[in-house]
Amino acid sequence: MRSRPGLRTALAAGLAVGAVACISFDIRRFPDPENALASFCVCKRVESEGELLKPAEEKAEFGAADERILAFVGVRNVVRNVRLRWKWYDPARALARDTGEVEVNPEAKSLEIVTAYDVLTREAGTTGVGAWTVVLFIDGRLAARRGFSISGEDGS
Amino acid sequence: MRGGALGLSGWIAAGTLLTVSPARPAAPKLLVVAGEVLVYSYDHSQVYGEKVSFEALGYKIASCYFKLDVLSRRALAYGGVTLAKDDERIEADELDLSLEGMTGTLVRYGETIETIPLRAEAAPAGGAVNAEAAAAGGASTAPAGVFDAITPDAIRRSFISFSARTIELTPNFEVVGTGVTLYLEGLESMGFKRFRLSDGIGPRRNGFTLNRVWYNKTQGLIGRASYAVERANKVSSLTQLNYEERSFLKNNYGIARQVDLLSSTTLTFGDSLRAGFAGNYNSSSQWNVQSWLGKTWSPKLTTQFDFAYNKPVNYRGEAWLGLQSQLSAGRWGNLAVQGRYELHGQGTASLNYGASFLNHLSLNLQSYYARVKIGGSQDYSELFTGGLNLAYASRLFNLATDYFLNYDLFGRQVLSQPQLRIGLNPIPLYGGLLQLSLNNVALYNQLGRDDLVERSFSDNAVLSLGTLPVEIARSFRLTVNLAAEQFLEREGRNFTTGGFIVNAVRELGRGLTLEVFYSLSSRRRTRGWLIEGTTSQDLSLVGRAALGDAVNAWVSFSYDAKNAQMRQSFADASVRIIRNWSVHTILNYDFFLKKLNNVDLYVVREAGRLQFRLVWRSLSRQFLVEFAPR
Numbered sequence: 001m002r003s004r005p006g007l008r009t010a011l012a013a014g015l016a017v018g019a020v021a022c023i024s025f026d027i028r029r030f031p032d033p034e035n036a037l038a039s040f041c042v043c044k045r046v047e048s049e050g051e052l053l054k055p056a057e058e059k060a061e062f063g064a065a066d067e068r069i070l071a072f073v074g075v076r077n078v079v080r081n082v083r084l085r086w087k088w089y090d091p092a093r094a095l096a097r098d099t100g101e102v103e104v105n106p107e108a109k110s111l112e113i114v115t116a117y118d119v120l121t122r123e124a125g126t127t128g129v130g131a132w133t134v135v136l137f138i139d140g141r142l143a144a145r146r147g148f149s150i151s152g153e154d155g156s
Numbered sequence: 157m158r159g160g161a162l163g164l165s166g167w168i169a170a171g172t173l174l175t176v177s178p179a180r181p182a183a184p185k186l187l188v189v190a191g192e193v194l195v196y197s198y199d200h201s202q203v204y205g206e207k208v209s210f211e212a213l214g215y216k217i218a219s220c221y222f223k224l225d226v227l228s229r230r231a232l233a234y235g236g237v238t239l240a241k242d243d244e245r246i247e248a249d250e251l252d253l254s255l256e257g258m259t260g261t262l263v264r265y266g267e268t269i270e271t272i273p274l275r276a277e278a279a280p281a282g283g284a285v286n287a288e289a290a291a292a293g294g295a296s297t298a299p300a301g302v303f304d305a306i307t308p309d310a311i312r313r314s315f316i317s318f319s320a321r322t323i324e325l326t327p328n329f330e331v332v333g334t335g336v337t338l339y340l341e342g343l344e345s346m347g348f349k350r351f352r353l354s355d356g357i358g359p360r361r362n363g364f365t366l367n368r369v370w371y372n373k374t375q376g377l378i379g380r381a382s383y384a385v386e387r388a389n390k391v392s393s394l395t396q397l398n399y400e401e402r403s404f405l406k407n408n409y410g411i412a413r414q415v416d417l418l419s420s421t422t423l424t425f426g427d428s429l430r431a432g433f434a435g436n437y438n439s440s441s442q443w444n445v446q447s448w449l450g451k452t453w454s455p456k457l458t459t460q461f462d463f464a465y466n467k468p469v470n471y472r473g474e475a476w477l478g479l480q481s482q483l484s485a486g487r488w489g490n491l492a493v494q495g496r497y498e499l500h501g502q503g504t505a506s507l508n509y510g511a512s513f514l515n516h517l518s519l520n521l522q523s524y525y526a527r528v529k530i531g532g533s534q535d536y537s538e539l540f541t542g543g544l545n546l547a548y549a550s551r552l553f554n555l556a557t558d559y560f561l562n563y564d565l566f567g568r569q570v571l572s573q574p575q576l577r578i579g580l581n582p583i584p585l586y587g588g589l590l591q592l593s594l595n596n597v598a599l600y601n602q603l604g605r606d607d608l609v610e611r612s613f614s615d616n617a618v619l620s621l622g623t624l625p626v627e628i629a630r631s632f633r634l635t636v637n638l639a640a641e642q643f644l645e646r647e648g649r650n651f652t653t654g655g656f657i658v659n660a661v662r663e664l665g666r667g668l669t670l671e672v673f674y675s676l677s678s679r680r681r682t683r684g685w686l687i688e689g690t691t692s693q694d695l696s697l698v699g700r701a702a703l704g705d706a707v708n709a710w711v712s713f714s715y716d717a718k719n720a721q722m723r724q725s726f727a728d729a730s731v732r733i734i735r736n737w738s739v740h741t742i743l744n745y746d747f748f749l750k751k752l753n754n755v756d757l758y759v760v761r762e763a764g765r766l767q768f769r770l771v772w773r774s775l776s777r778q779f780l781v782e783f784a785p786r
Contacts, residue, residue, distance in 0.1 A: 030342045031319045033193045033206050033308040035221060093269040135249075135265050141220050142249040142265065146304075149752040 036082070038074035038113060040136055040144040046072055046117055053115040054067050060148045071134045071146065072117040080108045085137040086118040091130025096120070101140075122150075180599045186255060187212060187231070188326040189222060195308065196331060196353050198316035199764030201226035202306045202321055203331070203509065212253060213260055213274050215239035223306040226329055226354065229255040232303045248272070255325070312342050313735060317765035318353055341735065344428050362386055376402035382619070385421075393421035415439040428452040456484045471532060473727065475499045487511075489519070501536070502528050520545040524560065554579050570604040589626070594619050614645035631663035651681040651689075657715035667707075671698040674717075693717040706732045722747035736762045 044057035044066065055072040062069055063072045071086055088097040099118050105111055122128055129152045137145045191208035195644045209232075220235030226232035231253040238248040239262070246552035250263040251274075262272040311317050321335030331354040338345045367380040378400050385393040396418045403412035417437040424430050437443040448462035459481040467473040480494040487510025497503045509521040523542040530537050538561040547556035555578050562571040580594040596617045603610040603646045622637040641653040655677030673696040680689035697713040702708050716723050727743040740758040745751070754775045761768040771780040 030312045030317070030339055030344075031193050031195060033195075033204070035206060035308055087265055089265070089269050133269065137265075143221075143235060145234075145250070147301075148186050 003095045017111055035078055035143075036075045036138065037136075037143050038076045040071070040073050040146060042134060042146050042148045043070050043072055044068070046070060046091070046115075052113065053117065055117075060146075062148060062150045064150070064152050066124055066127070066150070067124050069120045069122070069132075069148070069150075070117045071120070071136070073114050073144075075104070075112055075138065076109040076113045078105050078109075081106050082114070082136075083139050084116060085140075087135050087137070088118075089133040090119050090128055090134075091132060093133075096128075096132075170738050174227075184327055185324045186258075186327050188322060188327075189221060189224075189324075190322045194320045195311045196318045196320065196323060196333065196335075196654075197311040197764065198318065198354065199314040199766060200305075200310070201310065201331070201354055201765065204306055204308055204311050205323075213239075213258065215241045215246075215693060217251065220485075223303045224323075225302050225306060225324070226331060228302050229329060230302055231255060252767040266477075314339075315341060315736070315761050316343070316767065318351070320351075323332075323353070364537075371692060373405070374406070376400060376405050389424055391421070391423055391545070393419075395419040404572055411440070413439070440469055456486075458482050474502070476502075500529070504528070513610075516548055516550055518545075518547050518549075536566065537607075539563070553579055554581065568606060572602045572604075573600065575599040591622050592620075612641065612646050616644075617642045625661070633661045635659040637663075648683075649681070651679055653677065653679045667701055667703045669700045671700070672696070673698070704723070738762070745746065 019123075039055075041055050041058045042060065043055040044059065044062075044074045045068075046053045051070070054119075055070070073084065075082060075084070083101045084099075084104055085101050086097070086099045088093060090096040096121055097118075102116070104114055104116065120132075120134070129150050131147060131149050133145060134145050135142060135146075163377050176519060185710040187210055189203070189205060189207035189208050189210040193206040193207075194203065194208070196203050202228075203222070205219060205224075205225035207218075208222040209216065209565045210220045210222075211217065216239065217233060217239050219233035219782045222231070222233050224231040232250065233253070234250040237251045239247045239248070239251070239615060246262065247264075248485040251309040252263065253260045256276075258769075260274040264270040264272075270595075279446060289300055309525060317339045318333055319337045319339070320333030322333070324332040325332075326332065330352065331352050331757055332350065333348075334350050336348040336351040336353070338348070338351075361767070362385055364383050365381065366641065367382055369380075370376075370378045373569070373614050378398075379397070380398055380425045382396045384395075385391055396416075398414075398416040398418075400414045401412075402408045402410065402414075415438070417435075419436070420432070422432045423428060424494070428451060431448065432450075433445070433447045435443070435445040444464065444466040446464040448460055448461060450458065450460040456659055459479070459527065462476075462478040462480075464476045464478070465473055466476070476496050476498050478494070478496040483491045485491065489509055493506070494503040494509045495503070504524070504526045507522070510519065512518045516561040521544050523540070525540050527536050527538045529535070540561075542559075542561040544559045548554065558573075558577070559565075559704045560571075560573040560575075564570070576594050576598045580592075582593045594616065594617070598613070598615045600613045601611065618639065618641045620637065623635055625633040625635045628634050636656065636658050639654070642650075643653075644650045655675065657673065657675045660672045673694070675694045676691070677693075678691040695717045696712055697712055697715070698712040700710045709731070710728070711725070711727040711729075713725050714723040715721070724747065725743075725745040727741070727768040730738055730740040730784065732738045738760050740760060742754070742756040744753040744755075746753050752774075756774070759770040765785060767784045768783075769782040771778070771779070771782060773780075
């Protein structure tokens with residue numbers, strides 16, 4: 001009878017896999033960062049998704065007709081009171097809007113994710129045309145920054 | 157068995173990509189970052205950190221968050237950034253570092269966006285400045301786009317990632333970690349005390365490097381070593397030695413061992429003069445050397461001289477002297493000349509000239525002469541070829557005339573071939589619904605051999621009329637193309653061809669379309685009083701599915717309407733599964749032979765600058781594991 005090296009190899013591999021299957025490994029997961037920011041984006045509106053919100057029409061360029069620009073944030077693993085703060089800067093890099101500290105989860109519940117947004121309201125037209133910046137602070141520390149632009153044309 | 161061998165090769169290739177070589181402890185460092193969380197994506201060459209500290213620009217810097225993009229050579233520390241030096245302490249929201257040249261910009265988000273430019277080993281340049289002053293001083297707030305993609309989740313989703321206690325960046329942008337844990341698909345794999353996480357992207361290191369010593373049962377023992385010398389703007393030299401030992405392999409029927417030595421050196425003498433030397437040696441007794449000297453006389457004129465000696469296996473060596481020069485004379489055109497002479501009487505020469513005139517005219521002239529030995533004999537072949545092209549392009553039509561000459565001086569044969577091409581640019585009719593175009597090519601051939609002269613000519617005219625896609629009904633488009641061709645030639649093998657193609661597209665739903673192609677073509681030829689010809693038809697059905705990134709597939713069926721039989725079917729489908737893994741398959745079924753001709757199956761992991769592939773090819777019965785840089 002001819003030797004079947006392929007079969008022998010497969011059998012040996014099978015036994016090895018079987019033996020390995022009997023051994024348990026302590027598989028350590030990837031390090032969990034403390035950064036609770038799940039998402040931060042600029043969008044035209046938000047939509048409901050169950051009890052949460054989700055951003056819709058994410059974009060970095062807005063038109064003269066866009067009267068509302070939203071900065072949406074998702075924060076995960078919220079187990080204590082968290083303070084959020086949005087600051088909006090116009091093309092002259094001057095503070096155009098500051099929400100102040102907004103308290104989230106004051107009851108210190110254990111929440112898997114929290115979604116929130118702030119709205120920059122502007123009059124339709126060419127006011128404020130140029131590059132804008134919105135920054136988010138979590139517990140008094142800068143957590144994210146996004147840039148967007150408003151053009152003089154109707155971008156919608 | 158072959159598949160297994162190739163699979164092994166694939167894993168070896170992977171091994172070379174992830175070279176496990178200890179970093180040199182004495183190497184200078186551009187940045188050393190320590191942090192409570194420090195993770196590195198091998199796929200994207202990016203670092204993310206939390207609660208980090210590092211030294212840069214003469215300060216001890218600490219911040220809550222840290223991002224580093226090796227490829228763009230930029231780093232961002234943000235969230236409670238503090239810079240400390242002696243008694244000085246600066247606080248900011250953000251520090252954007254440009255690692256090339258080591259400059260930085262501190263940013264504070266207060267009543268305005270306040271930016272403070274920083275330079276290496278210098279105090280803040282002028283303290284707080286406003287935006288205009290910062291821009292004038294060369295400091296700018298970096299666009300956030302580079303860093304937006306660097307998130308803990310993105311690094312966790314990498315195919316290969318590392319966590320480390322500290323991460324060092326060398327001046328060559330090599331990334332070295334200490335206290336490193338390697339993760340494959342986010343699962344812990346191996347730990348290293350010190351590990352080079354990524355090759356540098358800067359210049360090579362000087363000195364000797366043992367690149368690889370490897371053994372496998374098909375190739376034997378393999379060794380690779382190199383020696384590099386780099387002096388900025390002066391010398392660049394690399395010598396590589398490759399050695400393969402196969403004498404001890406059981407089933408080795410080839411040569412017992414092989415040595416390759418490759419060396420290349422470039423010397424730079426100022427801005428306008430460069431010289432180089434290259435040499436290659438192979439243990440099968442072939443070798444070659446080349447030296448060159450390049451001179452830039454002006455931005456428009458360059459010249460290069462070279463000398464090369466080439467010793468092929470079993471033939472006598474050849475020594476060649478060469479000269480090439482290029483002149484860019486702006487509106488007068490570009491001229492390139494090249495000549496090479498071999499010490500035993502061989503030689504080549506070429507001349508190329510190209511120019512554009514009066515906006516619409518272009519002229520190209522090429523000529524080439526070669527006198528080279530025929531094999532190992534003492535005979536020489538001698539050849540002269542030349543070409544001239546003059547073209548005129550306007551909005552309505554284009555006209556071009558070509559002349560090609562091939563003069564075989566050894567075989568005493570001359571081919572002369574002028575041609576004239578004229579084409580009518582597509583003319584829109586009925587507001588662009590129809591497009592009409594006409595092209596004609598007239599060709600004359602004269603082949604002279606000794607006293608014999610053969611002449612032939614032909615003319616080919618093509619008229620085509622096509623429609624733009626017409627919306628017949630909602631989600632249903634139709635395109636029709638008609639074409640007629642008349643071919644005339646001196647020998648009388650004239651024929652006329654006519655045909656049309658109909659393409660109907662029906663959109664079935666989101667991302668799903670069905671297309672039908674029908675083509676009919678008929679060719680008729682007159683031979684004396686007899687008219688003969690052929691007609692062919694083809695009907696194809698194509699279904700396409702494009703559902704975002706998840707599914708991208710098409711399947712086609714081809715039907716021979718004339719003989720009423722199915723011909724072939726092709727399918728190409730790509731389906732995204734999880735974590736950037738996707739399955740891709742290519743199928744071909746032959747209805748005539750009633751068999752599956754070919755199946756290619758790919759399991760692909762997109763991993764930024766890498767692609768990991770498991771490939772099965774039924775035709776060659778191969779299973780491949782590939783780790784390909786992109």
